[in-house]
Amino acid sequence: MIPELGHFALILAAMLAIAQSILPLWGAQRGDVRLMGSAAPLAVAGLIAITISFAALIWAYVTNDMTVVNVVANSHSAKPMLFKVTGVWGNHEGSLILWVMVLAGCSAAVAAFGGALPSALQARVQAVMGMILLGFLAFIIFTSNPFERIWPPPPDGQGLNPLLQxxxxxxxxxxxxxxxxxxxxxxxxxxxxxxxxxxxxxxxxxxxxxxxxxxxxxxxxxxxxxxxxxxxxxxxxxxxxxxxxxxxxxxxxxxxxxxxxxxxxxxxxxxxxxxxxxxxxxxxxxxxxxxxxxxxxxxxxxxxxxxxxxxxxxxxxxxxxxxxxxxxxxxxxxxxxxxxxxxxxxxxxxxxxxxxxxxxxxxxxxxxxxxxxxxxLLTGQMISVGPPFFNAATAPLALPLVMAMAVGPMLAWKRASLWPVLQRLWWAACVALLAFILTLALAGWHVLSALGFACAFWLLAGAVADIADRAGVGRTSLGNAWNRARNLPRAAWGAAIAHAGVGVTILGISGMGLSTEKLVAVPPGGSTTFAGYEWRLEGVRDFVGPNFTARKATITVLRDGRVVHVMEPSKRYFPTGRMTTTEAAIRTSPAGDLYAVLGEERANEAGVNEAVLRLHNNPLAPWIWIGAGIMALGAAFSLSDRRIRIAAPARRRKEEAEAPA
Structure with a gap:
């Protein structure tokens, strides 16, 4: 009964999307205030209908309803509850339900927060959103129905792809x-x-x-x-x-x-x-x-x-x-x-x-x-385009982009002079040059990584220089500069934070350019040296999880005889999907990651079992994702600026709402 409710809710959402696509657009064309006003309630009603459908699919997964084909294909009774729920969008049909629910949520958000919009513009925006929503709802209903039934139901499901768990x-x-x-x-x-x-x-x-x-x-x-x-x-x-x-x-x-x-x-x-x-x-x-x-x-x-x-x-x-x-x-x-x-x-x-x-x-x-x-498609010839092409083709374009990122925010609108801006960035250029020289001196002749470090510090220093210039550092007292910095628009701070986040990500990528790797077979109790550490394999044992079995290695990482970290990489076997996955063990620090992967086990010439270990030393790797988080934080900080969230009252709203297109 619940799956049928979800299916009918999808059909209702499609009917509401048809109305949302036609009525507000027609109203904007005719200048009919009532038809234009129908956009917001139709958008909210569509969101409610799709949310009911999504909740029905979650219910089918949580209760292991094996009469639903989608649940059979992507779930299993032994799967942990968290992955039963997330498995709803870990497949084609369920992910489309999530897609249209987010789309309907955006449409409802435009209705909720678009009060300052002229009625005609909001009606047209909602109509276009309704057309997009209708297309994807039709796609789900006619080709990807997540509520299709099967009878008789199988005793259990086929499970979710282990990589997605x-x-x-x-x-x-x-x-x-x-x-x-x-x-x-x-x-x-x-x-x-x-x-x-x-x-x-x-x-x-x-x-x-x-x-x-x-x-x-x-x-x-x-x-x-x-x-x-x-x-x-x-x-x-x-x-x-x-x-x-x-x-x-x-x-x-x-x-x-x-x-x-x-x-x-x-x-x-x-x-x-x-x-x-x-x-x-x-x-x-x-x-x-x-x-x-x-x-x-x-x-x-x-x-x-x-x-x-x-x-x-x-x-x-x-x-x-x-x-x-x-x-x-x-x-x-x-x-x-x-x-x-x-x-x-x-x-x-x-x-x-x-x-x-x-x-x-x-x-x-x-x-x-x-x-x-x-x-x-045209010739039947199959080729692969991989990292060498993309790295070689994008790097010459990315370099001037990064250079311009520090300069652009300090230029004046309409007309500016480049030389005064470069003069205010002289210390940022010195920091970047120093980073380049130090990388070459300490890490060897790694020119690309050195160039990456220079770009990273150029952006970081440029973001600081942007805020300092806006605050008037060097042109007024430090107290006044501090007060001006505190009163800068959040959008200005957000832009500087986001640009700094790009610099942090480039810093991590450049560090990964200096990474090293070692592939070695080690018997239990044996050890190997790598990246200045001793890696000792204590043993390999079996481990049973909720819906998998595993072989787990215990590796003690030592430096100068002192234990630094204990790592436990494993290989998991999922009987339901008949698939093996690799679980890397990672020791993260601000300086980088120590990374261990367990490979196959084999007997050496003396008949002693050895485990194949792949070891990585990835300098500064965590900063790649920290930088991305800083970028998103900068965007969120800008969005918190009320002047960005609230539309400018530049148009005469009443006249726009009443005038025909």
Whole structure:
């Protein structure tokens, strides 16, 4: 009965989405206040219906309802309760329910917090959100029904993919989806503005908080996915340029450019075409990522589905939404003449450079990810594009981007002089140069890592210099500078914190460039030396978990005869899925990670069993994810600024609400 309730709730949500797609748009066209006012209650009602459906699916998982095909395929009675719940979105059908629930939540949030929006604009935004919601609800109902029944029910389920039975994968998808779907809001604002034929400073301020929130959640989602791959897959790395990893990176890059471009629209009413284009592009790339993960065209540990019919349905949605939006953009773009004129050397010019470099990196990643697919489709030839290509192609673009990140925030609007800014950054350049020289001296001839350390300290020092310059350090007394710093807008502090977070992440990546690895076979009681430590294998024993069996090694790490840490890497075998996973043991400190992976056991020439150990020394590795957290914190701090959250009262709301389009 509960699954049927969930199914009917989905159908009700689809009917509400049809009404949300038509009535507010019709009302905005006719200037009918009542029809425009229907947008908010329809959005809230749709959220309630989808939440009921999602709760019904959770109930089926928690109660082990083996009459539901989705539960049979992705759960098991022996699975821990936490992973029963998170298993709801650990599969194709359930993750789509979460997707549409987040989308409906965003639509309801626009209704709740968009009171300052002109009625016509809010109605058009809600109508576009309703159209997106309707497409995905139709996709679920017609191709991916999570409540399909099976009879007679099997005695137990097939279990969830063991790689997904992890706390990192419990958190990663919801954060990622909020980021993806957040760009649906900016997309809806862009389409609504194109329908209305008007983009101004107030529109830029309304778009900015949504792009900021989406960027923050997407940053956290990507970083937690990277962290999961680091410790769960046992490969010892943080980023592998996997096609599905790239699929999440693409909207993040476009969203970063959108975030900066929206500031210019708000402040100067310039870069209107850039901003609208980036808003369309960010969501288009989010949909592309959804297609890649669910179409079966990619083989990845991240992929959800391998049904070409489902992929074709998403491809049709992608074509309808993106082609329609870009056709509207081509029609309206010539009329969006920029109001603000600026010199090449200015804050606006710096943001244009930022956009060009970010879009160039996006194009490189896009081509590198999709080119093998098109080549296979056209010629049948299969090739692999891996880290060497991406690293070599993106590094020359990333370097000037990082250089400009410290300079851009200190440039004046409209017209600026570069030399005074460089003079205020002289000490930051000295810090970066010192970091470069010290890395070469202490770590050997690792030029790329030394360059990375220089970039990291350049950004960190640049963020400090930005705040110091705004506070007037060197131009007024320290007391006055402190008071000015305290009274700076939170958005200014947030931007500096986010830029510093990029520097911290680059610091961790540069440290990983100095990592070392050793593969060795050690008998119980034996030891090996690596990275200045003695690694002693105390033994290997069997271990039984709630739904798996395991072989666990105990490794004592010593320095100068003193125990530093005890590590217990393991290999787990899941009988239900007939799959073995690797559980790395990691000793984390501010200086880096000691990382151990247990391999196969074998007998040596003397007949003594040995365990194969793969040991890593990863300097500064934790700072990769700490930096991502600092970036998201900076975005959240900016979002806490009331001047960003509350739209500027630049438009005459009553006239806009009553006037026909």
């Amino acid at each position: 992890d706390i990192g994968l419990a958190i990663h998808p919801p954060l990622l989806y909020i980021g993806y779907v957040g760009y649906a809001v900016t997309f809806a604002f862009a389409v609504a503005a194109l329908i209305e034929g008007r983009v101004d400073a107030a529109w830029g301020r309304w778009v900015r908080p949504w792009s900021l929130a989406a960027w923050s959640f997407l940053t956290m989602g990507i970083s937690i996915g990277s962290w999961w791959a680091y410790y769960e897959l046992g490969w010892g790395g943080y980023w592998f340029w996997d096609p599905v990893e790239n699929a999440s990176l693409l909207p993040w890059l476009a969203g970063t450019a959108l975030l900066h471009s929206a500031i210019v629209v708000e402040k100067r009413e310039a870069l209107k075409i850039w901003t609208v284009l980036l808003a369309l592009l960010a969501f288009a790339l989010s949909l592309l990522g959804t297609f890649l993960v669910r179409s079966g065209v990619l083989n990845s540990v991240h992929s959800f589905a391998s049904d070409p019919a489902r992929g074709l349905f998403i491809l049709c949605l992608l074509g309808i939404y993106v082609a329609g939006a870009f056709a509207l953009f081509a029609w309206r773009a010539p009329a969006m003449a920029p109001a603000g004129v600026f010199a090449p050397i200015s804050r606006e010019g710096g943001i244009v450079l930022n956009n060009l470099l970010l879009c160039s990196i996006t194009a490189v990643v896009f081509v590198g990810t999709l080119y093998p697919l098109f080549l296979d």
